[in-house]
Amino acid sequence: MKARCFIALLAVWATIASLPAQRPFTLEECIEVALRNNRTVKQQQLSKEQQQIAYSQARADLLPNLNASVGHNFVFGRSKGRDDVYQSNNSSQTNFSISSDLTLFDGLRMKYNIDARKADLQASEADLQKIERDITLSVSTAFLQVLLNKELLQIAAEQVEVTKANIERSKQMVNNGKMAQGELYELEAQQAQEELEQVRAESNLQLALLDLAQIMELEEFSQFDVTAPAVETLINEGVLLSSDAVYQSAIMHRPEIHGAQYRLVSSEKEWLMAKSQYYPSLSFGANMGTGYYHMNGLENDSFSSQFRNNMSNSIGFSLSIPLFNRFQIRNSVRNARLAIENSKLEMDKTKLDLRKQVEQAYYNALGAKSRWKAAQKSEKATEEAFRFAEQKYENGRATSYELFQAKNNRTKVLGEQAQAKYEYAFRLKILELLKE
Known part of the structure; x- marks a missing residue:
């Protein structure tokens, strides 16, 4: 019996553990999850690792190389002996060698390559930051x-509750003979319309939650929900700076500006x-x-003896002077110069686009702030108008239609x-992100 109870408790615990989490997400948690799950971020991280490898290789090119080789040849028919005389014998030869090369001077090409690859790596990091800011x-x-x-x-739910309360009061007035039955029907029709609006509001909320969950790339979002402080708190935490102040800060901190600057540096190094x-x-x-030589039909020294005696060492310097390369160098320099001009244009375009974003966000914020202030005044006025209409309706001096209009x-x-x-x-949030 105890064993059955224990198994039943385990089953209940496993069922509870398998249920999806009910705790709502904060804004910071939503951003964290989105950055962790986003495929574009992961792809950019891989691209950054590739640039890191290219930068490491550019630095490693300064080191000398070291290579070893082994070869074995068979010669059939006439073979050259150790006395340089050809004989009608088969022979075989084994060669061993180790070689190393080191570039002493190449016009600083390897140094510039290191600088260019470092700039590419920094540009890739800036691109990753840009993607994270966009997300x-x-x-x-x-x-x-x-x-x-x-x-x-x-x-919408509050309006439905207010209408329900009005219907209850109206039923009492109808029963007391102070109101016609038709006006009660009008209120019930109004309730049905408001309940429909409530259903639409619920549907819009679920679609908004779905949209957010898809941006976060959640695999399970049937129980997904969010929590946050009152939006007034979010507004009070923000500061509406001037567009010029936001732009000057953005020029210093925005990753797309840094990325354009790093690409210009890379073009100059190229x-x-x-x-x-x-x-x-x-x-x-x-x-x-060293090597080992063997000829059939003759007495050959041992492998170890030849390995020691045939040892040879050499060192040398090699100087390569470019004289004429079918204008390849000249044209590559021209193309690199055009790439610099294109990078400068890209930087100017990036700054111009950023300026447009800042100006649009700033004036949209001003407009939204003005509309909010005006709506707050209208809210107070309509609240008073509705309260007055409600009082008149309760005293029988207003129709249900007038109450409906005020509501x-x-x-x-x-x-x-x-x-x-x-x-x-939202506009304050955009400005905050643009200046960072």
């Missing part, structure tokens, strides 16, 4: 949309690499070798106020 912005946008839809759903081909190159080489105006203004509020928070 952060996408997640923040979707997150704020979820919060907006939650507030719109709450507004140009110096191309020019370095005009210079002579000097290299140093060393070689050590609809209030609902509309509440929705507009919520949208303006969240849009302002």
Whole structure:
């Protein structure tokens, strides 16, 4: 009996453990999960590793190389003996060698290659930061949309509750003979319409949650939900800086600007690499070798004896002077120079695009702030109008249609106020990300 109870408890525990987590995500957790799961981020990380390998190889090119070789040849028919006289005998020969080369001077080409590959690596890191910033912005946008839809759903639910309370009061007034039955029907029709709006708000909230979950690339999001402080808190934490202040900060900190600068440096180093081909190159080489020779029909020294006696060593310098290369060097220098000009244009274009983004975000933030302030005033006015209409309706001095109109105006203004509020928070978030 105890064993059965223990097994049953294990089964219950396993079932509970297998259920998806119910804890809502904060904005920071959503961003963290999105960055961890995003395929584009992972691809850029691989690209960064490739640039790291290229940079490491460019540095390793400064080192000397070391190679060993072994060869064995068979000669049939006439063979050259150790006395350089050909004889009608088969022979075989084994060669061993070790060689090393070191570039002493190549017009600083290897140095410029190291600098270029380092700039490419830094540009790749900046690209990764740019992708992460874009994902952060996408997640923040979707997150704020979820919060907006939650507030719109709450507004819709509150309106339904207010209408239900009005219907209950109206039923009492109908029973007391203070209201016609037709007005009660109008209120019930209004309730049905508001319940439909509530269903739509619930659907929009689920779609917004789905959109956020897909940006985060969650595998399971049936129980997915978010939590956050009041949007007013998010707005109070932000500061609406001037567009010029945001742009100056962005020029100093934005990764796309850094990436363009690093690519310009890489292009300049590539140009110096191309020019370095005009210079002579000097290299140093060393070689050590030995061999074993065997001819059929003759007495041959032992392998160990020949290995020692046939040992030879050599060192040497090699100077290569470019005289004429069918204009390949000249054309490569020209192409590298054009690449520099193109990198400068790309940098100017990046700065111009950033300026446009900052200006648009700033004026959109100003507009959203103005709409929010205006909506707050309208909210107070419509709230008073609805309260006054409700009092008149309860005293029998207003029809259900007048109450319905005042209530609809209030609902509309509440929705507009919520949208303006969240849009302002969103614009502040954009400006915050643009200046970092």
